[in-house]
Amino acid sequence: MALIQCSFFAQTLGLNVGMNVVIPERSYGIGVEAGGAPSGDKYPVLYLLHGLSDDHSIWLRRTSVERYAAEYGIAVVMPEVHRSFYTNMKNGLDYWTFVSEELPHVAQSLFPISGKREDNFAAGLSMGGYGAMKLGLRAPEKFAAVASLSGAMDILAFDHEGSPLADKEYKWIFGSKEEAAGSDDDLFALSERAAAAGVSLPKLYQCCGTEDFLYAQNVRFRDHVRSLGIALDYEEGPGDHNWGYWDAHIQRVLAWLPLRRGNV
Amino acid sequence: MALIQCSFFAQTLGLNVGMNVVIPERSYGIGVEAGGAPSGDKYPVLYLLHGLSDDHSIWLRRTSVERYAAEYGIAVVMPEVHRSFYTNMKNGLDYWTFVSEELPHVAQSLFPISGKREDNFAAGLSMGGYGAMKLGLRAPEKFAAVASLSGAMDILAFDHEGSPLADKEYKWIFGSKEEAAGSDDDLFALSERAAAAGVSLPKLYQCCGTEDFLYAQNVRFRDHVRSLGIALDYEEGPGDHNWGYWDAHIQRVLAWLPLRRGNV
Amino acid sequence: MALIQCSFFAQTLGLNVGMNVVIPERSYGIGVEAGGAPSGDKYPVLYLLHGLSDDHSIWLRRTSVERYAAEYGIAVVMPEVHRSFYTNMKNGLDYWTFVSEELPHVAQSLFPISGKREDNFAAGLSMGGYGAMKLGLRAPEKFAAVASLSGAMDILAFDHEGSPLADKEYKWIFGSKEEAAGSDDDLFALSERAAAAGVSLPKLYQCCGTEDFLYAQNVRFRDHVRSLGIALDYEEGPGDHNWGYWDAHIQRVLAWLPLRRGNV
Amino acid sequence: MALIQCSFFAQTLGLNVGMNVVIPERSYGIGVEAGGAPSGDKYPVLYLLHGLSDDHSIWLRRTSVERYAAEYGIAVVMPEVHRSFYTNMKNGLDYWTFVSEELPHVAQSLFPISGKREDNFAAGLSMGGYGAMKLGLRAPEKFAAVASLSGAMDILAFDHEGSPLADKEYKWIFGSKEEAAGSDDDLFALSERAAAAGVSLPKLYQCCGTEDFLYAQNVRFRDHVRSLGIALDYEEGPGDHNWGYWDAHIQRVLAWLPLRRGNV
Known part of the structure; x- marks a missing residue:
């Protein structure tokens, strides 16, 4: 793969x-x-999202994703969103608009990647797993498949399940729990609305290690979407919230992506 | 100069x-x-700060600062602080602590740069000019000289003088005007307190173009610190809020720095 | 400009x-x-070439070329060719083929830049000035204009005019003087053949400082191509072989480029 | 780990x-x-060398070496030497002097890494495995341990065992076979001389996949050094000349390094 490190406005x-x-x-x-x-002319593309404490460089450094992606002939775009939870922050910048609209627009204008739904995918770990699932549920017209690895699936459970966020930071991002519940940043509510509206969702994939502090909320999310009749490919097994797990599972995600024949 | 692009936690x-x-x-x-x-063994070092919309790469890209610094045998450290105004944000992260404490600590631990006051300098443009002046007034024990280029000197005047910040973003950073006034983020108040306490301040430099939308507040700040009996090297002349001005004036700043003989 | 740092095979x-x-x-x-x-859809593009001791990062670091290019809406591609003189080395790799064929092919496949002759330009300093002029004379069908800044124009004069190359390195690159003379790496011979064949050459620009150790060979090259009836825009003036000169003159080159109206 | 991308002269x-x-x-x-x-104050350091077609970025991109090294508290320095075989080329630049002398000097002057033999290690793959072993045998006073992964151990066997080098490139690097045989670039001769002189060698590690086209020469080198009474940790097993093998085995190398207690 050509490695491109890009700085843009x-x-x-x-x-x-x-x-x-x-x-x-x-x-x-x-x-x-x-x-x-x-x-x-254009490559299929995976938008690959980082976790809370990370940046756009982290997937390349902590895994061999560039090498894995080469086998599939797929481009990978890794953006940076700081600690935003891929959200239009209540007290902060509009990172959701950035990641769901401006980023694909900029990436498609700079690089030879496809803008077609069937060639567009998203994945991420932890906060980025949440972000990828949100892209799938809230911008389903743009993605053919999305995958969450060890995702922070339940933003309403952060206070009693080992939150990565202090209370005050939660408020900067989501506002109060009352504001968050049922909002367009609540994956449980998003999936309910998608099911109710009969939206054609992307393929969904979710995995989590059974030792992960986010395991319980991953199980709840799995049960929730399945109860809604939404198809979900789910995997669990031994594993914690760490890069050994993500290096192994990003390979599973790549193998799972519904890439069109001509591309591989 | 060896160019080092660093990503760290x-x-x-x-x-x-x-x-x-x-x-x-x-x-x-x-x-x-x-x-x-x-x-x-250690190089003198200039901490060089970016403006509101920029990042750590911008000084290298918009000016020839690496080449200019080579003439003086001085290292340059260019951090990234997003749109924070180098402030412990009221609704956001602690960027002031980062830039005034952690950054020098990390930079000194990774690179051969001096930690001695007489070898430490700061400069910046616009928001970064404000940041550099704040480092000089609020952490005077760490810097021998600081320079503001086209600085946003008066954070209380942002609403009626062409603010770079929308009202809500102002609140995320500084809180209300009432909170900002007289606080440790108010350069006017900081200079008053420094004068009253008889603090030994770094050498101070300030410049602004007469066509700059921040010109009036630069004049006010100059008059204010001089009225307090604080020494200030001040320059003004034709110029606007742009990189042609900053490419020219960073050269003046480097020539003005009180580098010790042995270093050049 | 979006800054892109690319590593490719x-x-x-x-x-x-x-x-x-x-x-x-x-x-x-x-x-x-x-x-x-x-x-x-595609930007006009300037291939901007480095000198003997430099790499692909040097123009960005020693000048403000990214900022200057922004004014013209033109992309800039800066490759790396080591100490090769943009030559298929007699004892070394095929850098001429790389820079004249593979590089534009790769750049056009990765980035939104035009492949049309009227949108393609080349420039460089010292060894890169030689390289740019060689692109113009030897691949005239690909470039609408080429510019040499302080170029090493006369590869036959290296031994008696302050050569940048030791004798043995000269041989690795060009072989013997006898092999070099009249070859496709000899700008004097290339210009003669182009004139004789009535080739439609790009616009040519050449500049050199009068204090430059390469000044004499720049004057000879100017006189030679003009004696052949080839149009050449030539500038000289006070200046030495350094980046202050190149930062000033790359701006003149950008202003001189025959960019099509729609692009600016 | 802090990731540092450095460009230097x-x-x-x-x-x-x-x-x-x-x-x-x-x-x-x-x-x-x-x-x-x-x-x-200083970290132990592994100099990690690339293969023939690669550059300084490749280990970070094709493996998770940054993550693996974090577990051991060891710095990793990854240089670039083009296609030089870490050799003072017969027709080319002095890459051996660069990698064995200038590189450690520059790295120690820029970064907080130890210059003590007991803290210095080298490893590499393919051409870089050869380079690492050469550092161990030819500069044994500088390294406490060196490791070759799938190394090109026998530069005299290149023509009849699937050479990575065309004949002419071989000559640019090593000269003729006659010149190469017994020279300071011949690992077999170097190990003989080290054994004869009773030099205190670093710990040596060698591994190769049994499907690798370089397997036969790895076996020969193993037998040769052992016949000389030189201690060698050797591993072989299923595996080919590819990054899956190297990602797995660089972890084995890190675990094998004789890091001093205080460092981990």
Whole structure:
């Protein structure tokens, strides 16, 4: 893959931000098995989201995702959203608008990646797993599949289940619990509304380690969406909230993506 | 200069952030005039701060500061603080603590730069000019000289003089005007207290273009500190709020810095 | 401009190499005057070449070229070719093929830049000035204009005019003087053949400081191409072989480029 | 780890080159298990070398080495040497002098890494495995342990065992087979001389996959050094010449390194 480290002005945020991108190449140096060229001009693309304390560089550094993606001939776009929970913050910048609208627009204008729904995917870990699932439920017209790894699925349970956020930071992001509940940042409510409206959702994937402090809320989310009749590919097994788990499971996500034949 | 692009975990922010650093080298390729090696083991260092919409990469990209600094044998550390006004935000992260405490600590632990007051300097443009002046007035024991270029000097005048901040963003950062007035983020109040306490301040430099929308508040700040008996090197002249001005004036700042003989 | 730092596998070289690229943006942070969006989908592009001891990062670091290019709405691609003189080395890799064929191909496949002759330009300093002029004379069908700043124009004069190359390195690159003379790496011979064949050459620009150790060979090259009836825009004036000169003159080059109306 | 991407002027090469470095941090974001702080001021350091077609960025991108190294509290320095075989090339630059002398000097002057033999280690894959073993045999006073992964151990066997180098490139690097045989670039000869002189060698580690095209020469090298009475930790098993193998085995190398207690 060509590795691209990009710094650009995000109009939505009024801020210069970083973005790492890997793009399939026609040929490689030693030791890489590469998928074929894309059927058309544009590559399928995975938007790969970071966790609370991380930035756009973290997936490349903590895993071998660039190498794994090469096998599938898929581009990967890794944005940076600070500690925003991919949210239009109650007291802060509009990161949801950024990640769901401006980012794909900018990435498609700079790089040879497809804008078609069937070529667009999202995944992430922890806060980024929440972000990816939110993209799938709230912008289902843009993504063919989304995957949450060890996601922070239940933003209403943060206070009593080992929250990554202090109370005051929760308020900057989501406002009060009352404001959060049922809002467009509540994955449980989003999935209910999607089910009720009969929206054509992307393929959904969810995994979590059974030792993860977020395990209980992952089980609840799984049960919730399944009770709504929404299809969900779910995996659990031994594992904690760490990069060994995510390095292993991002490979499972890539294998699970419904890439079109011509692309691989 | 060796160019160093660094990504590290800022404990104060709970967030991975970027930092660009340039360090003098013993030899150079063609076309660079270099200052000598440092007298001791550690280089003097200029903390160079970005403006509201920028990041840690901007000074390197919009000016030739790496080349200019080479002449003086001085390292330059360029952090990233998002749109924080170098402030412990009322609704947001503790960027002041980050820039005034953690950043120098991390930079000194990773790179061969001096921690001595007489070797430490700060400068910045716009929001970063404000930040540099705040470092000088509020952490005077750490810096031998600070310089503001086209600084946002009067945070109380933002609403009626062409503010870079919308009202709500102002509140996230500073709280209300009443909270901001007289606080440790108010440069006018900080300078009064420093004068009253007889603090030994760093050398201060301030410049602004006469066409700059921040010109009036720069004049007020100049008059204020001088009325307090604080020494200030002040320059004004034709110029607007743009990078042509800052590329020219960062050279004046470097020439003005009280670098010790052995270092150049 | 979006700043893109790219690492990719150059098939011609069998080697991973770096490339820096700046691409116009729709909006900017403070302090930048930007040219308009492109008339079509693709930006005009300047291939900007480094000198003997430099790499793909040097133009961004030693000048403000990203800022200057923003005014014109033009992308800039900065490759890396080590100490190769943009040559298929007699004892070394095929850098000419890389820079003249693979590089534009890769850049056009990764980024939204035009492949049309009228939108393609090249410039460089010292060894890169030689490289840009060689692109113009030897691949005239690809470039609408090329510019040499303080170029190493006469590879036959290196031994008696202050050569940047030791004898043995000269041989690795060009072979013997006898091999070099009249070859496709000899700008004097290339210009003769282009004139004889009546090739439609790009616009040519050449500048050199009168204090530059390469001044004499720049004068000879100017006289030579003019004696052949080839149009050449030539500038000289006080100046040495350094980045102050190149920061000033890359601005003159950008202003001189025959950009099509719709692009600015 | 702090990730540092550095561009500096290598005096030995007359060329600006890249270097990636990771340095342990005092604290980390989520999902990383970190080793303790160093006992002294300086971190132990692993020089980690790339293969023929790669550059300084490749280990970070193709493996999770930054994460693995965090567990041990060890810094990692990843230089770039193009296709040089870490050799003072017969027709090319002095990459051996660069990697064995200038690189440690520059890295120690820029970063908080130890210069003591007991804290210095080298490893690499393929061409880099050869390079690491050469550092161990030819500069044994500088390294406490070196490791070759799938190394190109026998530079005399390149022509009949699936050479990565064409004949002409072999000559640029090593000269003729006759010149190479017994030279200071021949690992077999180096190990003989070290054994004869009774040099105190670093700990040596070697591994190779049994499906690797370099397997036969790895077996020969193992047998050779053991026949000389030199201690060698050797591992083989199923595996080919690819990054899956190297991602797995760099973890084994890190676990094998004789790090001093205080450091972990």
